[in-house]
Amino acid sequence: MVTKLKETDAVVIGMGFCGAILSRELTKAGLNVVGFERGADRNPAEEFTLTRLRDELRYVQRLELMQDNSIDTVTFRNAPDELALPIRRFGAFLPGEGVGGTGIHWGALHWRFLPSDFRIKSVLTEKYGAKSIPDTMTIQDWPVSYDEIEPHYDRFDKLCGVSGQAGNLRGKQIAGGNPFEGPRGNDYPNKPIKTGSGPQMFSDAAKSLGYHAFPVPVATSSAAYVNPEGIALGACEYCGHCNRTACEANAKASPNVNMMPVLRTEPKFELRTRSFVTKLLYDKEAKRVTGVVYTDMKTGEEYEQPAVLVVLSSFVFGNTQQLLLAGIGDAYDPRTGKGTVGKNYCYQFEAGAEAFFEGREFNPFMGAPGMGTAIDDFNGENFDHANLGFFGGGYIACLNGGAPPIGGRVLPKGEPRWGEGWKQAEAKWYRCNTRFNTQGSVYAHRDNFMDLDPTYKDALGRPLVRLTYNATENDHKMSRYLVEKMEGVIKAMKPTHYEVHNRPKNFTIVPYQSTHCTGGTMMGTDPGSSVVNRYLQAWDAHNLFVQGASVFPQQHGYNPTGTLGALAYWSAKAITEKYLKSPGPLVHA
Amino acid sequence: MSEDQFPRRKFLLGAGIAGTALAAGLSEPVEAQQPAPAATAAPPEPEPFVTLTALEAAFITAAVDTLIPADELSPSGSDCGVAIFIDRQLGSAWGGGAKMYRAGPFTKGKPEQGYQLALTPREYFAAGISAANAWSRKTYGGKDFDRLGTADRVAALKAMEDGKAEFENFNARAFFAQLHAITMAGFFSDPIYGGNRDKIGWKVLGFPGLPATYSDKIDAYRDKRYVADPQSIADFS
Numbered sequence: 001m002v003t004k005l006k007e008t009d010a011v012v013i014g015m016g017f018c019g020a021i022l023s024r025e026l027t028k029a030g031l032n033v034v035g036f037e038r039g040a041d042r043n044p045a046e047e048f049t050l051t052r053l054r055d056e057l058r059y060v061q062r063l064e065l066m067q068d069n070s071i072d073t074v075t076f077r078n079a080p081d082e083l084a085l086p087i088r089r090f091g092a093f094l095p096g097e098g099v100g101g102t103g104i105h106w107g108a109l110h111w112r113f114l115p116s117d118f119r120i121k122s123v124l125t126e127k128y129g130a131k132s133i134p135d136t137m138t139i140q141d142w143p144v145s146y147d148e149i150e151p152h153y154d155r156f157d158k159l160c161g162v163s164g165q166a167g168n169l170r171g172k173q174i175a176g177g178n179p180f181e182g183p184r185g186n187d188y189p190n191k192p193i194k195t196g197s198g199p200q201m202f203s204d205a206a207k208s209l210g211y212h213a214f215p216v217p218v219a220t221s222s223a224a225y226v227n228p229e230g231i232a233l234g235a236c237e238y239c240g241h242c243n244r245t246a247c248e249a250n251a252k253a254s255p256n257v258n259m260m261p262v263l264r265t266e267p268k269f270e271l272r273t274r275s276f277v278t279k280l281l282y283d284k285e286a287k288r289v290t291g292v293v294y295t296d297m298k299t300g301e302e303y304e305q306p307a308v309l310v311v312l313s314s315f316v317f318g319n320t321q322q323l324l325l326a327g328i329g330d331a332y333d334p335r336t337g338k339g340t341v342g343k344n345y346c347y348q349f350e351a352g353a354e355a356f357f358e359g360r361e362f363n364p365f366m367g368a369p370g371m372g373t374a375i376d377d378f379n380g381e382n383f384d385h386a387n388l389g390f391f392g393g394g395y396i397a398c399l400n401g402g403a404p405p406i407g408g409r410v411l412p413k414g415e416p417r418w419g420e421g422w423k424q425a426e427a428k429w430y431r432c433n434t435r436f437n438t439q440g441s442v443y444a445h446r447d448n449f450m451d452l453d454p455t456y457k458d459a460l461g462r463p464l465v466r467l468t469y470n471a472t473e474n475d476h477k478m479s480r481y482l483v484e485k486m487e488g489v490i491k492a493m494k495p496t497h498y499e500v501h502n503r504p505k506n507f508t509i510v511p512y513q514s515t516h517c518t519g520g521t522m523m524g525t526d527p528g529s530s531v532v533n534r535y536l537q538a539w540d541a542h543n544l545f546v547q548g549a550s551v552f553p554q555q556h557g558y559n560p561t562g563t564l565g566a567l568a569y570w571s572a573k574a575i576t577e578k579y580l581k582s583p584g585p586l587v588h589a
Numbered sequence: 590m591s592e593d594q595f596p597r598r599k600f601l602l603g604a605g606i607a608g609t610a611l612a613a614g615l616s617e618p619v620e621a622q623q624p625a626p627a628a629t630a631a632p633p634e635p636e637p638f639v640t641l642t643a644l645e646a647a648f649i650t651a652a653v654d655t656l657i658p659a660d661e662l663s664p665s666g667s668d669c670g671v672a673i674f675i676d677r678q679l680g681s682a683w684g685g686g687a688k689m690y691r692a693g694p695f696t697k698g699k700p701e702q703g704y705q706l707a708l709t710p711r712e713y714f715a716a717g718i719s720a721a722n723a724w725s726r727k728t729y730g731g732k733d734f735d736r737l738g739t740a741d742r743v744a745a746l747k748a749m750e751d752g753k754a755e756f757e758n759f760n761a762r763a764f765f766a767q768l769h770a771i772t773m774a775g776f777f778s779d780p781i782y783g784g785n786r787d788k789i790g791w792k793v794l795g796f797p798g799l800p801a802t803y804s805d806k807i808d809a810y811r812d813k814r815y816v817a818d819p820q821s822i823a824d825f826s
Contacts, residue, residue: 051822054799057778062683069690078701085698085705088690194807239801361814365796366803405777405796418656418769419743423663423793430794431814456692508701 002293007306008034011292013277013322014314016101017561018547018568020255020263021159022311024229025572027268029580034305035269036294038276039068039098044256048246056404059245065105066090067097067315071276072458074317078470078506080334080447086456086464091510093347093517094244095315099273100256102315102515103561105244107369107401108252110162110219111558112153112566115146115182116381120443120554123381124391137391137474138337138344138444140553143525143534146182149566152573154185156565160253161225161233163190164217178214180376193222193236193371197362198355198434202398203373205492211375216397218370219253219561229262240367240402252368274298278460280310280326280544288543289326295460308583309575313547313568316345317465320450320520320550325462329521329531329540332449334468340531341521342450345467346555348516349394349440349475351483351502354410355495360432364403372399378485379557380441390477392441394557396486399435410435412497436490438482441557442518445472450520471507479503516560518552523567526589533587535574536567542585545571636673636783640680640711644733648718649675651735655742656772663789666772674775674784675714684711713767720759721749728754781822791819799825 009031012019023033042048042065058064067073067090075084096102116123119141124133133139166187167177192215195203203213220242221233234249242252250257263269274297281290281304291306312319323329323341332343374397376382385391402408410433411417415425453466483500490498524530527539532551538544547568549560578586638646653666653675663669678684686709698705708716725734729741737745748754749765756764775784777791779798785791791798798819806815 051799051825054801054822055779057774057782061774061778063688066688068688070686070688073690076702078699082699083696085696085702086690086692087702088704089688091703194804196807197811235804237801238803238807240803241801361810361812363803363807363810363815365801366807366810366815403796405791405794406774409777409794418746418772420658420660423657423660427662427793427795430796455694506699506701509703 002302002304004304005306007291007308008032009307010034010309010311011036011305011307012311012313013292014101014312014318015099015255015271016096016313016315016548017103017255017565018313019101019311020259021565021568022313022545022547022572023263023269024259024266025569025576026309026311027263027266029576030268031309031580032268033270034307035263035271036275036277036292037099037271037273038297039273041271041273042098042100042104042256044246044250044254048248048250048256050248053245053248054241056241056406059105060243060404060407063090063094063244065096065098065244065246067095070459073464075453075456075464075466076509077466077468080468084453084466084468087509092508092513093515094512095317095515099260099271100254104246104254104256106515106561107243107559108219109370109559110157110160110164110217110562111395112182112562113146113556113558114180114380114382117556118142118144118146120380120556127381128386133391134474136446138446140344140444140522140524140529142553143523143530144570149570150182150185152566152569153562155228155569156562157186158189158228159258159565160219161189161221161227161258162217162219162253163193163222164188165192165215167214176214178374178376179212180379180382188217190222190225193218193220193368194238195373196364196367196371196400196434197360198400199372199398201434201493202436202489206373206375206489208492209489211377211489213373213375216370216372216374216399218368220247220368220370221251227258229259231258231261233257236368238366238368238371240365241404243369243401272296276460277322278462280312280322280328282326282328282541284327284540287541289328289541308543310544311547312544316517316520316548316550317450317467319546319548321452321462321465323521323531323538323546324452324465328538328544331451334447334449337446340527340529344444344519344522344553345448345450345469346442346444346518346552347469347507348514348555348559349442349471349479349503350514351438351440351479351486351500353436353483353486353490353498353500354433355436355490355493355498356412356429356433358428358432358496362400362432362434364400364408364431364433367400367402369401370399371401372397374398375489378482388477388481390474390481392443392474392478392557394438394440394478394482396438396482396489397436399437401435403430413499436486438479438486439557439559440475440479440482442475442555444519444554448472469507471503471505476503476505516549516555518549518555518560521546521550522553523551524553533585535579535586536571537574537579537586539585539589543583545575547571638673638676640676640684644722645715645718646672646676647735648722648733651737651742652746652768653772653775655739655746656769657776662793666776668786669776669789670780670784670786671772671775674778674782675771677783678771678774679711679714685709686711710767717759717764717767720756721761721764724754724756724761779821788819788821
């Protein structure tokens with residue numbers, strides 16, 4: 001039996017960065033907010049502590065902070081004519097679970113998209129002609145411009161205490177920063193973090209080739225900093241341990257550290273953890289969501305929580321699944337191209353490399369996931385694509401994220417992986433290699449999408465999301481081009497030996513590649529081509545606002561968190577300043 | 590927002606303590622590593638296996654000693670605690686399939702779709718060891734893997750790694766990959782889990798372990814090796 005509770009002003013489903021931002025902005029506007037999180041509460045004072053966090057086995061190998069696949073997972077296949085099978089333990093991507101979501105274990109690389117990314121279809125059409133875009137490439141312009149969301153990028157930068165070097169401050173080029181970035185209204189809150197030996201050599205080599213190297217922007221504060229919420233952040237200690245874990249120094253941004261402390265003392269906010277929202281209650285006639293049904297995992301009881309406003313801020317898969325289950329919007333069908341929910345699933349198409357410098361000492365265990373330098377010369381439309389045979393690009397970086405001993409070792413090809421001579425090889429190469437990666441865009445393809453699996457169900461009896469995704473010829477060409485450029489810089493660094501790793505032809509669900517999954521509930525200018533409008537308001541339910549990377553029309557050549565945080569602030573502003581005054585569609589279709 | 594509404598002091602303190610504890614930890618091991626008084630010290634007992642059967646333990650011991658042979662850099666894998674580590678891991682929640690989707694139907698699928706068996710890691714290793722021993726008996730004159738001489742053990746593992754060993758009803762190559770992965774985890778994880786005894790794996794690499802406040806060391810040690818006696822979780826307990 002479902003117990004019906006008293007109506008609340010707003011519910012927020014999923015307490016990652018977007019959920020925390022929306023909860024904060026809505027309570028500030030006077031709303032009573034119930035925050036739902038299906039996983040554990042994660043309180044930094046208890047969990048982000050030493051020696052607890054210094055445990056590679058628990059966090060990096062056994063995935064302590066990640067979604068519990070025994071409760072919920074995703075099925076996967078490469079193509080629409082294949083049989084999808086469940087991902088039994090996550091590998092290629094690692095959505096988090098619990099308060100903080102994926103915003104705890106992320107690497108904190110904090111980028112903005114290019115101004116041209118926001119109108120990519122128009123730009124490509126203008127530059128290369130409409131015919132140059134293949135029919136199968138279902139890219140779209142964003143319904144917002146860089147200039148419109150720039151102030152919100154700025155707010156999110158400040159919340160996170162981002163460290164970096166501006167390259168374009170209000171239109172003025174600043175030496176040492178990224179010359180391709182959109183104009184920033186304000187400088188980064190913090191100076192760049194330190195640079196390790198490998199990244200420094202990369203920067204020098206890139207500059208010698210005429211490229212524009214700069215420090216990678218990171219949501220890891222380089223110095224003590226108090227964010228606009230009044231929360232004191234510590235300085236990064238370069239411990240090299242924080243990828244897939246949290247930060248005990250409160251330097252790496254997370255919802256838990258940078259926002260939740262304020263919400264925890266906010267009387268208008270109620271956090272319900274281990275509360276699994278299974279269903280959105282949709283009144284199709286009235287075009288609104290009347291509330292949610294959830295199971296309290298601590299008691300096994302089921303509740304209905306009516307709400308005036310509903311914010312859906314779970315991961316890409318959860319957002320898409322909720323809309324499909326509730327029948328909000330039309331499910332995408334790749335055969336007809338009709339429908340929008342589940343459409344344009346995209347990913348990050350990364351390739352990598354490592355270079356070995358025999359006899360050098362890089363102390364690779366000193367680092368932070370975003371500690372590095374990058375070039376942006378081959379991202380988006382920063383370079384000419386005429387006659388290249390592909391669109392898109394990405395940044396190329398040399399990163400020193402730490403070298404945890406179980407998973408952070410790498411050996412040159414030909415060295416033994418075990419047995420005689422293996423330890424000697426590890427001792428020789430562990431301390432003198434440096435890593436590179438290309439953060440390639442993924443421009444949407446007609447056949448890459450999500451729908452509901454016809455066979456497999458989650459522990460609560462709901463159909464799993466079925467992911468159909470493969471690497472496209474465009475993305476392979478783009479990536480090979482980036483790898484070629486990366487190789488040029490590596491050669492100029494004069495390593496003893498180096499190896500590059502192109503992606504295999506088919507996307508595989510193992511090993512780990514990137515958690516930059518996007519799409520499924522994309523934003524756009526009209527209901528025929530999108531699920532939510534420019535304010536992230538569902539076209540088919542005016543009191544439902546969908547947050548996160550699921551609203552990206554396609555994925556560009558950068559880590560997505562900077563943009564999803566900016567969009568959360570942008571959406572919150574529209575809700576509090578426009579929607580609450582006059583509830584109804586903010587954009588008329 | 591006022592100070593008493595928000596526990597800002599606690600946060601500052603939290604960050605401060607973290608830094609201080611680590612900094613202090615750097616000078617701690619001298620004291621921490623003082624040997625216990627001789628009169629109360631009992632001779633070390635061999636640690637018992639609690640998850641693996643005797644036959645499985647013999648296989649795992651032989652395997653980790655072949656993957657990690659004793660040499661000038663470290664004792665053998667089992668003498669570094671790697672077999673005990675595997676025993677404990679397979680008996681852990683992870684070994685029992687925690688956080689693993691185990692509902693059917695089961696289908697082989699494509700390699701791109703990853704692991705598609707119902708078996709938990711503990712069950713997988715049981716099946717794998719059994720299949721490996723059966724193959725070993727067939728290939729090496731009736732001998733289980735642990736009865737083989739060093740050269741044959743190396744050849745057997747190599748055959749599994751290269752996919753040349755044909756186990757009956759079990760993927761030998763995938764089994765080797767799992768065996769290799771868990772062995773490496775045992776050699777390099779924190780010693781609190783039973784492997785990496787005396788932090789020997791970390792010493793091989795030059796990995797300093799837990800203390801990691803490097804903001805003042807990145808520049809100071811640029812192109813210079815930073816050497817520290819590694820410290821593990823138990824050193825701070």
